[in-house]
Amino acid sequence: MPKQLHVNLFEMNCVSHIVHGLWVHPENNRHRFNDLDYWTELAQLLEYGTFDGVFLADVIGTYDSFRDGPQTALREAMQIPSNDPLLVIPAMAAVTQNLGFGATFSTTYEPPFAFARRMSTLDHLTKGRVGWNIVTSYLPNAARNFGHATEVVHDHRYEIADEYLDVLYKLWEGSWDDDAVIQDREQRVYTDPTKVRYIDHVGEHFKVAGPHLCQPSRQRTPVLFQATGSPAGIGFAGRHAEVVFTGGIDTAAVRANIEAMRNKAIAHERDPAGLKFIVMAGVIVGRTDEEVSRKLDSYRTLMSVEASLAHQQSAVDLTRYPGDALISDLIALKVKGWESLQRYKPEWKVSTVLAQFSGFNRERFFVAGTPTVVADQIEKWLDEDGIDGINLRQYLSFETARDFIELVIPELRRRGRFRERYNDGETLRERLFGAGQARLPGDHFGARYRDAAVLQQPARPLRFS
């Protein structure tokens, strides 16, 4: 059987998430993000389309490096205003039966005990449909919103995150036995107290007594997503991640990234098949080439280069220089923030860099075309690059998702590349890894805490520095 595609809609509880400037399009609904019915409509559309889930990005600060302030982000509604991602999930869950929900949350600024309870609550309310995108935060303004003078150093953030996960596993996997809750009305016993325990975690960064406040949920630990790049991030993902956001400039690079990650999982004594790989993808589809061109043009004219520069926290305001100036010249002139220009090729012109922010260039996981063209490309992503799924980038809400459902999914189904329907009652983890696999697999690091004896042992922290 050919590999089938997993698809999440890539979302954020804000106006302009990742394709900037398009909120002004008359058919875009992004300005409705404050309203419940935006989210319930969206969830129902995605479930109608049998999407795997909706995946919510998040940041907890403002992009205020570009032009030394937040004015560009504010004007462009670039991830500000933005609302809490977890709180839209219960409303979407209330109007769906099968759709999954991934939410981003940072391990750096909020205590693990409360987060463990929030995710268990969501796993109960959704009957096992939640995933967590583990991030450690990177915005300087986020650090300043939580009492820090500046960002916690990158590798140290991963060491904190490793202990954070340790606390969570103890609460989610170890604090309550599967048969702790018996609900015996005759004997008047809801929980057998001998099957619930304190975790008494004492580490370098956290002290947490427990017991976990929630009884075991369908998945216990939510499906663990993580985006990687750095060596520390890959080391962390090797131990913890079940689904990795990856990427690469070409097929060889993507395959190499996946290979490196699988090897890291093996080093952590995990079955490398226990990892899935997804990428952010842009898909613009039309019934005809003319329709595709019309869409490309209508999007391109509205895209905001300035918002993209602000999103990059660009230290150099490239809009101030002539389009035909060479990056190498700006570096030679040591313009303010020139160090950040080293990510570009020196022979590029300023206009080449700015053209990147049109959103359609230089990307492995972008396709525009009719349904057969799109499906051909997606099959290559699955078979040649070796990915398992995509987070679908939105150009217009809800046009992007609707087009994918109406035009792409039927074509993928004809090729055996997409589910025909949901399996009733499956959890998000089962949708990804198969029936019966609602819980973390036994070879995952977090599973060790199911053994009450191991729960009492000191943790073995990962070291990145």
Added chain:
Amino acid sequence: MPKQLHVNLFEMNCVSHIVHGLWVHPENNRHRFNDLDYWTELAQLLEYGTFDGVFLADVIGTYDSFRDGPQTALREAMQIPSNDPLLVIPAMAAVTQNLGFGATFSTTYEPPFAFARRMSTLDHLTKGRVGWNIVTSYLPNAARNFGHATEVVHDHRYEIADEYLDVLYKLWEGSWDDDAVIQDREQRVYTDPTKVRYIDHVGEHFKVAGPHLCQPSRQRTPVLFQATGSPAGIGFAGRHAEVVFTGGIDTAAVRANIEAMRNKAIAHERDPAGLKFIVMAGVIVGRTDEEVSRKLDSYRTLMSVEASLAHQQSAVDLTRYPGDALISDLIALKVKGWESLQRYKPEWKVSTVLAQFSGFNRERFFVAGTPTVVADQIEKWLDEDGIDGINLRQYLSFETARDFIELVIPELRRRGRFRERYNDGETLRERLFGAGQARLPGDHFGARYRDAAVLQQPARPLRFS
């Protein structure tokens, strides 16, 4: 016009909230608290009954003092397992238009920036239907779940809470002007950056940069609820609370408490009419006296004395002593934990104390009877005690609420004591304080931060020690 009653259903995201042992009743739905449809059914019932709202209590630890462990709490499902209170609100909001939502959250253990965003998100999603019950936490186990060796000292918790509120007001009231969001698609401006500002809060306990991540919501600051008792709590409420949970053993005591609170508000230069007073009330109603007796009996037989002792964190296990033993004797014998017995009258017997936990005795705000008897009593509470509303204690979910809706509200309406319908589109604050009053009143401490100049000034902390 006679004073009308405000009614919230008193809830908690757990099995056994405050009347313990009744979860085993065959018609009780409390074991369904993990399921979304418990909450959506409940919300629809309450909105059908034109309740003001549902009010969610919370604790973030386990009661583990009684008998030196959590076993009683676990066996009785006494506030454990318990799930996050905020996360059921969006689902209830999705199936209602008017019902209000109060949620408990502690200022002691989690950072204010994230909480500010969560409440703003809820205020957006509900279109201004949320309130916040400010607590500072008291369970020793809660402290140990958040890295503390033991509880933060009581009065110090209120000083931290005062600064916490300061941060929140700056984010909610001061960071964004009312006309900051313009959504001008022609000019491609979502927010006017000149009308959004950092808060740059630097205090004794918190450093928070801002800007707030959320655009202004209908109420901005949620309706502020607080339960008081201690002098520090009353001092805090005088500055901050809009709705105070109060009580008292008799009418004179209740009136004195209300009077003291209003005077404290005046001392903070607030209109004392800007405070409402609610009490927890037990109402057991039936069509006939026989029906009332049957209900009382069926509840009483199931009530759990042990769970109530655990809920009190009782240091003495009174169930180990003969029912006719005198409290004065136990004190004289200096039994372990005897100090805690001083709250009872020395001439009481052990059986007298334990009988308290049947839940029907010695309470000013309890009534059992036919609808006219209940309504007579409620009118006295309104007119003689001077309260404005009740949090209705549940015996059975959903019987308690359904009985109140079917039997009590019609009788209160006949007497002009209860709304006939909701006013379309009103916020929770407007329901309490009148049309047009969606925001904090101008004389409230939090309103000062609407002035950008004041936002930059150092705070004037309350001192309780």
